[in-house]
Amino acid sequence: MVKSKDELIHDHNHDGIDRRGFxxxxxxxxxxxxxxxxxxxxxxxxxxxxSQWREKEKGHLSFVQISDSHMGFxxxxxxxxxxxxxxxxxxxxxxxxxxxxxxxxxxISHLSKTEEFDTVDQILKSAAAKDVFFxxxxxxxxxxxxxxxxxxxxxxxxxxxxYSFDKNGIHFIGLVNVLNLKPGxxxxxxxxxxxxxxKDVQHLKQSTPIVVFAHIPLWLVYPEWGWGTQDSxxxxxxxxxxxxxxxxxxxxxxxxxxxxxxxTFHTAASTAFPQPQPGKAGSPGPMKVPTDxxxxxxxxxxxxxxxxQHALAxxxxxxx
Amino acid sequence: MKRICVCIAAxxxxxxxxxxxxxxxxxxxxxxxxxxxGTGVKIDNFSFGPETLKxxxxxxVTWTNRDDIPHxxxxxxxxxxxxxxxxxxxxxxxxxxxxxYPYFCSIHPKMTGKVVVQ
Numbered sequence: 001m002v003k004s005k006d007e008l009i010h011d012h013n014h015d016g017i018d019r020r021g022f023x024x025x026x027x028x029x030x031x032x033x034x035x036x037x038x039x040x041x042x043x044x045x046x047x048x049x050x051s052q053w054r055e056k057e058k059g060h061l062s063f064v065q066i067s068d069s070h071m072g073f074x075x076x077x078x079x080x081x082x083x084x085x086x087x088x089x090x091x092x093x094x095x096x097x098x099x100x101x102x103x104x105x106x107x108i109s110h111l112s113k114t115e116e117f118d119t120v121d122q123i124l125k126s127a128a129a130k131d132v133f134f135x136x137x138x139x140x141x142x143x144x145x146x147x148x149x150x151x152x153x154x155x156x157x158x159x160x161x162x163y164s165f166d167k168n169g170i171h172f173i174g175l176v177n178v179l180n181l182k183p184g185x186x187x188x189x190x191x192x193x194x195x196x197x198x199k200d201v202q203h204l205k206q207s208t209p210i211v212v213f214a215h216i217p218l219w220l221v222y223p224e225w226g227w228g229t230q231d232s233x234x235x236x237x238x239x240x241x242x243x244x245x246x247x248x249x250x251x252x253x254x255x256x257x258x259x260x261x262x263x264t265f266h267t268a269a270s271t272a273f274p275q276p277q278p279g280k281a282g283s284p285g286p287m288k289v290p291t292d293x294x295x296x297x298x299x300x301x302x303x304x305x306x307x308x309q310h311a312l313a314x315x316x317x318x319x320x
Numbered sequence: 321m322k323r324i325c326v327c328i329a330a331x332x333x334x335x336x337x338x339x340x341x342x343x344x345x346x347x348x349x350x351x352x353x354x355x356x357x358g359t360g361v362k363i364d365n366f367s368f369g370p371e372t373l374k375x376x377x378x379x380x381v382t383w384t385n386r387d388d389i390p391h392x393x394x395x396x397x398x399x400x401x402x403x404x405x406x407x408x409x410x411x412x413x414x415x416x417x418x419x420x421y422p423y424f425c426s427i428h429p430k431m432t433g434k435v436v437v438q
């Protein structure tokens with residue numbers, strides 16, 4: 001943990017972010033950090049600096065991403081996922097700027113059971129933000145190829161549940177990459193969805209900020225564990241003309257961030273249980289941490305649009 | 321502009337084996353509680369063990385999920401398909417014709433295995 005020096009600036013225009021700086025940002029992400037690009041320069045702040053930063057951001061869109069609530073999970077890594085989802089809602093309701101809406105990036109349920117979805121919906125009703133936009137995780141489409149998910153959450157969507165909408169001039173695209181997975185492969189978007197996405201963005205101005213959200217990361221986090229999407233490069237190819245693209249994913253149960261050109265990739269923490277860092281365990285299964293530390297490895301992600309800044313600010317905070 | 325590459329890893333996995341279509345019958349889960357040694361596959365740590373199982377024609381293979389996370393057992397060629405298997409759930413299938421039967425977990429497709437029926 002880096003505490004002595006908590007601001008980081010790298011000139012992103014001609015040299016990219018160096019590896020050391022990036023890792024520093026990653027290390028902070030686990031405990032709550034803000035990474036923002038200002039005019040092509042990545043700046044990171046620790047949460048201790050957040051109060052001064054908040055002054056600059058009033059009156060702009062703020063929303064919260066939550067992920068991987070795994071309702072129904074009851075094993076040692078977290079026997080009470082109801083309590084931690086409620087803690088996430090408390091965290092959301094305590095934010096200085098109330099979010100306009102929530103994005104849930106999948107694995108709402110653990111076993112695709114109706115009562116699991118019911119419980120999550122009930123708990124999220126107490127969140128200050130009334131609108132919740134979902135994309136499915138692989139745990140939400142078990143046994144029925146996503147039929148129940150689609151009936152419940154996808155009424156206004158296309159195909160297997162993909163859709164787009166606009167808020168405050170930002171174009172949001174929710175993608176589905178957890179169906180029709182092939183043996184040995186990764187997450188998959190598929191040709192039908194890619195074709196839809198291409199048409200969905202082609203009429204937009206280059207200056208439109210884009211937010212893409214999907215369950216499995218749209219970048220190769222760790223293919224050995226299936227943490228990536230086979231055809232994500234095609235999807236990202238449609239977004240090359242845009243100046244600001246933010247990609248939000250779940251699935252890996254930990255915060256990670258990567259910045260590549262004008263694209264910021266970010267994965268959110270789970271509200272249910274942590275998973276190991278890539279390659280740091282034999283498998284990506286649930287990781288047991290001491291009970292009193294559980295909330296420090298679960299979290300929510302607050303995303304803000306800030307005047308005068310091209311990219312959105314992505315701020316992780318833990319549940320405890 | 322230089323780019324950051326956090327993870328560089330090559331994905332290399334292929335299942336090129338062609339399976340014969342058997343006239344096998346599926347037996348219900350839990351029907352093979354006392355599966356004889358050599359016809360069981362343990363699902364543990366996001367992998368099938370053994371990854372390749374050799375059995376005789378007519379053998380019933382039973383998969384048992386020992387993970388904290390649900391998995392499935394799905395034939396690559398559509399020969400068999402389990403429901404979702406939560407922790408300790410089992411799935412059995414009887415192989416009545418010789419051949420090689422590749423399968424995978426349809427929600428964690430990196431998990432692959434095969435049954436060779438001789």
